[in-house]
Amino acid sequence: MTIIETFQSRKIHFQNIAEQFQKQYNQWAVFRAILFVVVALVAYFFYEFYDFAYSLLVLLVGIALFLFSVTKHLKIKYLRDKNRVLSTLNEDEIQRLDNSFTRSETGEKFIENQHFYASDLDIFGKQSLFKLLNRTHTFDGAKTLANWLQHSADTTEILLRQKAIEELSPKIDWRQDLEASAMLIEEVSESTDKLLAxxxxxxxxKINQPLFKFAKFLPYFTIPVLLAWLIGIVPIYFALALLIVHGIILKQIYDEVTLALDQTNRIAGAMKAYATLSELIVEQDFQEEKLQTLKSKIANASTAIRSLEDILNKMANRTNPFFAFVVGVPTLWDILYFTKLENWKENHRESLPVWLAVIAEFEALNSLAGYRFANPDFIQPSLINESVWLKAKALGHPMIRASKRVSNDIELVGEGKTIIITGSNMSGKSTFQRTVAINIVLALAGGVVCAESFECSPLQVFTSMRSNDSLEEGTSSFYAELKRLKQLIDEVAQEDKNTPSILYFLDEILKGTNSKDRHEGARALMLQLHKTSASGFISTHDVELGDEFDEQDFVKNYSFSSEVINDDLVFDYKLRQGVCHSFNASELMKRIGIEM
Structure with a gap:
């Protein structure tokens, strides 16, 4: 069975199960309605023709049956919704195989300012690597995945991730169960920043002041007085006086409770999802070291998280005016549950960030494992303990459909080396550079790559491909590119033995100036970078630059070209050795109507 057939089969399977639960859901809805009517009629019958006690007994039995039916109905609803989500997940996987993305998250909120490569390589955006990989649903999970794509891990961590991903990849039932459990709770995508703050x-x-320590016993006196007033034993002013005292006490801590609720309320609904996710992780058997280590950190999380959810939900009842007056004031509800909330924080202060981080990391690993499962032809890259090492065969861009993808071989080994890529317009120079760079990003995040073989050392990718002018900053596109190149020069100057060597990708270098300055500037930059540990790729239309360095051992020339066949301009997107001396600008201008 092919991958797409697997997803199609699973989609239909879960869809059918969801429809079965929908039928049960409808049946139980009818049963609840009938039960309500029957209990009401029977209770009335016994009330009219027999003793009231029989009528009360019928009502109690009826209420018990009704509560049972509600519980059963909600469970069926949950199972129906979960199977609908599982069906949706597999439809999403089918669409993703064609680089069509149904989810709206772009990851752009996580992009770091002046990042070395995120914008140029489309790491985030509507058609991006993040959307291709993303199978996270918690805010922290998405943030973790985004961080992995923007910062390469060290060799030890990459190898641990590779093994974890290899183990998780075939566990499709567990992985999709993890996803679906998160998707069922809308608030799970909310940021946890306020909660962690x-x-x-x-x-x-305040909560430890004598006033509040002793106040929690006051309702044991006040509530009996209120009941005594209701049955006429004590006058109303006794009850009112006690309620006023309660109000004064609650006023002392009102602002603190409101602030705590503001920081935790939006994420309260997500606690149920976090508890379920932690349970799924703990219940699963793992063999790989990284997965076992993560699992051990979350062993006791579920019960504590559910306890937090319960406290937050009960605290939130204070926002209902009726509840606040009838229950909140007489029971000193705010003090009772604010105390529980503060105690929970003291008991789990150090654990909560760890639990959230573990769940987030499992989601990120699940994303890369799902990507591996959906692309069985992609390979796990090999890491080489060298300064600059890149060897790849049949390397393709993962964002290009397999039917249109053209793959190429490439090799770059050693510090201070440059590959110059010349070629005609639209021949594939920029795409090739992005192909190499994005596969390195994937490899150093722990993911599989689009290649037949792939070896690389730990590297710091740096790109200068899209240099746009800015009206706000008053800069031209040429000056924007110069600022980007300065960033590269500064980073190279700061390199030390403890950081990865920079691998740069410079597209259409210095395109915003005249040919003489472009040539001299590119030449000077190459010579300057040659003296450092940085290596990289430069694409250019400057044929003379390639010719000038053709005999230098630290430079290799490659090119893309096009040809006219039967009056059609044809691109094969194949990388060739040597400088390209054949260009197509005139042909392209003729085709749009410029008389040459």
Whole structure:
């Protein structure tokens, strides 16, 4: 069975199960309605013709049956919704195989300012590597995946991720169960920043004051007085006086409770999802070291997270005016649950960030494992312990459909080396550079790459491909490119033995100036970079630059070209050795109507 057939089969399977649960859901809805009517009629019958006690007994039995039916109905609804989500997940995988993305998340909110390569390589955006990989649903999971794509890991961590991904990849039932469990809770995508900010604050000193320590016993006196007033034993002013005292006490801590609720309320709904995710992780058997280590960190998370969810939900009841007056004031509800919330924080302050981070890391690993499963032809790259090492065969761009993808071989080994790529317009120079760079990003994140073989050393990718002018900053596109090149020069100057060598990708270098300055500037930059540990790729229309360095041992010339066949301009997108001296600009201009 092919991959697409696997996803199609699973989509239909879960869709059928969801339809079965929908039928059960409808049946139980009818049963609940009938039950309500029957209990009401029977209770009325016994009330009219027999003793009231029989009527009360019928009502109690009816309420018990009704509550059971509600519980059963909700469980069926959950199973129906989960199978619908699982069907949707497999449809999403089918679309993803064709680089069509149904989810709206672009990851752009995670992009770092002046990042070395994220914008040039389309790491984030509507058609991006992030969207191709992303199978996360929590905010922290998406943030972790984005971080992995923007910062390469060290060799040890990459190898651990590779083994973890290899183990997770075939566990499609577990992986999709993890996804679906998160998707069922809308709030799971909310940022946890406020929750973690609350978690970092010290315990509120007020809650330990004698007033609040003793106040929690006051409802044991007040509530009996209220009941006594209701049955006419004590006058109303006794009850009112006690409620006023309660109000004064609650006023002392109102602002603190409101702030805590503001920091935690939006994420409260997600706690159920985090608890379920932690349970799924703990219940699964793992063999690889990284997965076992992560699992051990979250062993006791589920119960504590569910406890936090319960506290937050009960605290949120205070926002209902009726509840606040009828229950909140008489029971000193805010003090009771604010105390529980503060105690929870003290008991789990150090654990909460760890739990959230572990769940996030599992989601990121799941994303790369799902990517590996969906692309069985892609390979796990080999890491080489050298300064600059890149060897790849049949290297293709993962964002280009397999039917249109053209693959090429490339090799770059050693510090201070440059590959110059010349070629005609639209021949594939820029795409090739992005192909090499994005596969390195994937490899150093721990993912599989689009190649027949791929070896690379730990490298710091740096690109200068899209230099746009800025009206706000008053800069031209040429000056924007110069600023980018200065960033490269500064980074190279700061390199030390403890950081990876820079591998740069410079597209149409210095295109915004005249040919003489472009040539001299590119030549000077290449010679300057040659003296450093950095190596990289430069694409250019400057044939003379390639010719000038053709005999230099630190430079290799490659090219792309096009040809006219039967009056059609044809590109084969194949990389060739040597400088390209055949260009197509005149032909392209003729085709749009410029008389040459």
């Amino acid at each position: 609350w978690n970092d604050t010290l315990a509120n000193p």
